Amino acid sequence: MTAIDVELRHVVKEFAGRRKENAAVKAVDDVSLQIHKGEFFALLGPSGCGKTTTLRMIAGFEDVSRGEILIRGKQVQGVPPFHRPVNTVFQDYALFPHMNVLQNVMFGLQMEGVSRADAKQRAIEALELVQLPHTADRKPRELSGGQQQRIALARALVKHPTVLLLDEPLGALDLKLRKAMQFELKEMQLKLGITFIYVTHDQEEALTMADRIAVMNYGKVLQVGTPEDIYERPHTRFVADFIGETNFIKGRLCDRAGVRGEVELPSGYKVGAVLDDPAMSVGSEVTVAIRPEKLTLKHGNGTEPHHDSGTTLIPGRLQQSVYIGTDTRHVVSFGYNGSSSQVVVRTQNFRRSEDEQFQNGENVFVYWVDENARVLVD
Amino acid sequence: MDTSVASSDHRPRFQLGRLKLKAHGGLLALPATLWLFLLFLLPLLIVFTISFMERGRGGTVIYDWSLESLRRNFHDNYLYVTTEGYWLIFKRSLNIAFTTTFWCLVLGYPLAFFISTRRKEWVQKFSLFLVILPFWTNFVIRTYAWRVLLGNNDDGLLNHTLLQLGLIEEPLKLMFTTKAVTIGMVYGYLPFMVLPIYAAVERFDFKLVEAAHDLGGNDWTAFWRVIFPLTLPGVIAGSILVFIPAIGTYITAEMLGGTKGMMIGSLIYRNFRGTGDWTRGAATSMVLMAVVAVALVVYALVAQRTENTPSKASAHHSADVLSRAFGLLAAMIAPITGSISRQFFLLSDELNQRRRQKFGLSPALRMKRDLIIRRTAPVLMWANALFCYIFLWVPIIVLLVFSFNDSNSTAVWRGFSTKWYSKLLSGGIDVDADLTTDLLLQSVKVSLIVGVAATLISTIVAVMVSLSMARSRFIGKRPLEGLLYLPVGIPEITQGISLLVFFNIVFDYAAKHLNITLRSGYLTLILSHVAFCIPFVAIVVRARLANMNPHFEEAARDLGANEWRTFWRVTFPLMLPGVVAGALLAFTLSLDDFIISEFTKGLNTSTLTVVVYSMARRTVTPEINAISTMMIIVSTLLVGLSLVLQGRSAGKA
């Protein structure tokens, strides 16, 4: 078991309502997390879900309403931010406009009482780390967004914090720069071995960079796990939906054997999927979630669904195919008796043979391996 | 520096009649330019000239342009300033002005900080309003209020109270000291300090404080290394706005200082009254202006450093625009400032380092200290705010209360009565043989005529020049910018005497060469009042214009309105709140003015302020309290009106 750098125990944060009659806003609701030493930990969730608030409580800018936060095993309740061994890279960088780049980076060291000469030396090293030593004399406003971002990083890293908090540090950058910076940040984190807590609402960013991800919504942590865990085995419909594209098919659990379940759709089709909630009972209303890239299209005229030996095949009609570069995205509708639904199928364009060509309006089969479909509670 | 100029390319051109504003808009600036040139700049140049001339008989000036004479008169007039008596007064003036600025800063900074960090918007607005309202009250009256409070004998409220409480045995000598002058001036000018600092703190991005904390700076360090440097322009603007009127003050020094508190302003005043000496007075004025110029340059030096910091809110405080105007000056001296400030920070780092080495605290103790700072700072801020509000409001309230006293005393309460009001209005005033109800009513009439005329003219002229500055380009725009704002930085006493001299010369010329006899009266009053109102109205209107979204005008053009209709249907309604606020400011300034009216009034055209001053300077009586009360009520109504008007149109913009 690795050491734990930051631990949140049942942390709640309530903001008083604007007016008296308004109830308090629960920005963070009973969050418990353990963040390991040297880990790249991402907090992922939609806007307003409480990511920033969580980060600010760790940094010390907000007090917790209930629960406790431990940094390196020590309670930090009541410890002001300037006495916590964490540093923050702010979303809009918050570089001091009246100081030049070097002074900005030196500031934190001077607060520790490092002598001027040493502080300067270390600041220059930090600037070299972010590859911007030539900007030392400039004012922040004379730098591009990406450069400001790196200076903010250097300013925080120069203090060798136990934990570095980053609040959507790449939010203001364009796509290309963002990608480049993602890579650099990850490299730097591996090199320095500092624990990163990284807030983002970009699922792709979280998936590519993080060792572990906590998905949040409405102030609650819904699931914590490795990127693969989160992507392949989402526990809830929200997580499955928020991360990547997912087809949701509503139905009723009609049979289960261990982790294998059979779900009857309103159209009467029976489909297979796995379920990991042992408490889920036969007969309950459920949702089957399956990623578009786990589905395959097959030619064929037929009306009968087919479900056995761990695979499912259901008939449908191709509504539309859209070519999107690496993939083609197909929309297939299926069902009758007035209850039709749609699924999205993604096929890779590595081989566009005759075999793989589908016409709009054509009758097709959608095929999947049951392990790739998951039964979720709503 | 001036956003409206920078972005004028994207603005639509619109016509007034056939004229295209962008191309011919310079014409709109003409009235203001002429007015300020003739009634501000030219008089100043004349004063400058006569400071090198010789005194003739009866206060007249002998013009002699020979180099020899100029040199001799320079010696006579300027070196006269260094003679012992004069020098003492100069030193005292500087001393009082600096002390006043210092105390305004010490009280005003935390107060402004307190106001702008109130969370609830209405609390913030209300606490700001409490600072501004006294500021709209007539200056003579506000100074008079301190006479009531600080009276030297048992009839001074403060002395009376202290005696009653048994805290002192004998009345303290409060009045007619330099302390009294300082208190009166801190009282009078505190709002000047608070407003620009408030604007600066409003613009300050508090994220930066979090960044400082995050990097290990405690509250103390975060304040001095981040908040203070970034609000410094506000501090300097405030200091300048306090220092300039303080160094040139006349009313406060005369009313509260007596001979013990005489200042440069009185010196200049005397030289232009009765058998004074214009040439020496002019020289003294020039020295005063030199002191003010030094102050402005210092402002420019420091303001430049933080001029371009990103701001949260755009310019919507007139104080903000004002400081931007001073920033123009700053641009000229930019290169020096960088190195000076660097040296300063190097030094302060060095000192910090030494202090740390000497008094190194253990982490636990440091934590304790930091938490103590964290807890006490808000307490101190509250205490200061409370003190300031008491300080600002007690004199006014005392004045109001004792105007209803059923006795002659302004210190002992003898029951409620409105007899002083009825006495005032029924012609029974006998404070002084000089003052009759007729005279009082006449002065009210004068004040109203002058005030209304000055307001109308200065508003129209200022709106024209503001539009032209915001929407068009023309040669001489930069110098005009300077001319437009310069009067704000010139002591009133200097403006007053320069107008006196100017009108005298014009009258002399008319009498000699045109055989027309001209006298001071309504015309001179109105001309002068318009001149000193134009800059202030322009500041307010330009702030409004700078804040206006240019897309509204573009949208109107897009929808097919021609330039004339765009102006009347879109631009004008949108700028109206600024125009109204500017007009109210002009009206208040006109009613408030003493010095300039004193020098430009005619025989029967004393304004109300002049009359009240002549009374209040000598005595403290309930009648004056009653007049004051009525004037306070009128100005409160005016402020209320302006707030209602601005509030009503706030949603529109």
Ligand SMILES: Nc1ncnc2c1ncn2[C@@H]1O[C@H](COP(=O)(O)OP(=O)(O)OP(=O)(O)O)[C@@H](O)[C@H]1O
């Ligand atoms: N100071 C505050 N006062 C009142 N409510 C607040 C405050 N700060 C945040 N909230 C509320 O708390 C909730 C969580 O806010 P938070 O800033 O943590 O969201 P976030 O996940 O960081 O969102 P985003 O991705 O948009 O930055 C929001 O509903 C927000 O309105």
Ligand SMILES: [Mg+2]
């Ligand atoms: Mg956020």
